[in-house]
Amino acid sequence: MRQIIKSVMLLLVVALFCGKTFAAEELRLYIWSEYIDPQIITSFEKEYKCKVLVDLYESNEDMMAKLVAGGVSQYDLVVPSGYAIKSMIAQKLLMKLDKSKIPNLKNVDPKFTKLPSDPGDDYSIPYQWGTVGIYYNKTKVKNFTPSWKMVLGDTAGGPFLLMDSTREMIGSVLIALGKSPNTSNKSDIGEAVKLMLQTKKNKDFKGFEGGVGGKNQVISGTVALAVTYNGDAVRGIDENKDTAFVNPVEGGLIWVDSLGITAQAPNPNLAHKFINYILDAKIGAQLSNYNRYPTPNLAALSFIAPDDLKNPAIYPDDKTKAKLQFVDDLGLENRIYDEAWTMIKSR
Secondary structure (H helix, E strand, O other): OHHHHHHHHHHHHHHHHHHHHOOOEEEEEEEEOOOOOHHHHHHHHHHHOEEEEEEEEOOHHHHHHHHHOOHHHOOOEEOOEHHHHHHHHHOOOEOOOOHHHOHHHHHEOHHHOOOOOOOOOOOOEEEEEEEEEEEEEOOOOOOOOOOHHHOOOOOOOOOEEEEOOHHHHHHHHHHHOOOOOOOOOHHHHHHHHHHHHHHHOOOOEEEEEOOOHHHHHHHHOOOOEEEEEHHHHHHHHHHOOOEEEEOOOOOEEEEEEEEEEEOOOOOHHHHHHHHHHHOOHHHHHHHHHHHOOOOOEHHHHHHOOHHHHOOOOOOOOHHHHOOEEOOOOOHHHHHHHHHHHHHHHHO
């Protein structure tokens, strides 16, 4: 009996020792909702014998606030939009990349390098790109026209939602007014605030939704229209064929989301491996085929679903792209937009 007890104890000690010695590495990814194929996570874990822990956010502002509050040492990777990247670099929230560890950088389309948010490509690599427009139910909206007027002002095409994102929503309104989405002119921004406050009084206005919320409410029939990202809308169209997405005729926003490593990342080495993995041609195509967003990975284009390449909601034509504008970080001038957003949301 003593021998049996000794054997059992020895096995327990060995099990505990092995558990500590061979515990899987962890990668902590902080990312937008519904923004990565779970199979990519699974295959990365298998290849690198690690565990990927995923937390979600619905806006750049929420993500940055959490990093500033201590998340910069809790997460390895984040996926900010362009205008946020510039601000994050200034706040020292991102680590400079070791490009020698990312050989697949060669696959990035040159059109998506040296962007204003990170001119030296030192802190970020492009993940996906897309547009902000209007997602709507064709059976619930009468006399639809591809214009921002369908969701702004006293009249609308039906019950609608605006996007809960400071710069992207105000930027879209500024474009609708014929202004720059990066203006620091207080009069221009004042016009945008006035139009949004007027819009909030519309009986069909149902509030603000971030991330995938607008898409989900159009699908469920809670609202008829919502300001959304194009990839969210395209996935919604797959679920409900009565829905559609447009980039408004007045113009709209184009954006690039990128992968960045936090300044105090617990596992920067594994984070570099993940970035390189995403930039693989077939993995990059798998990502876009799942997300339904256009890829900035030139090598991945050969593996993109042919119907998606032809879909103008995913890959807008040159005429549409000519009217699309980037939102840029304005440094201290960002406070003008923050103040405007507070006024809009609180009244």
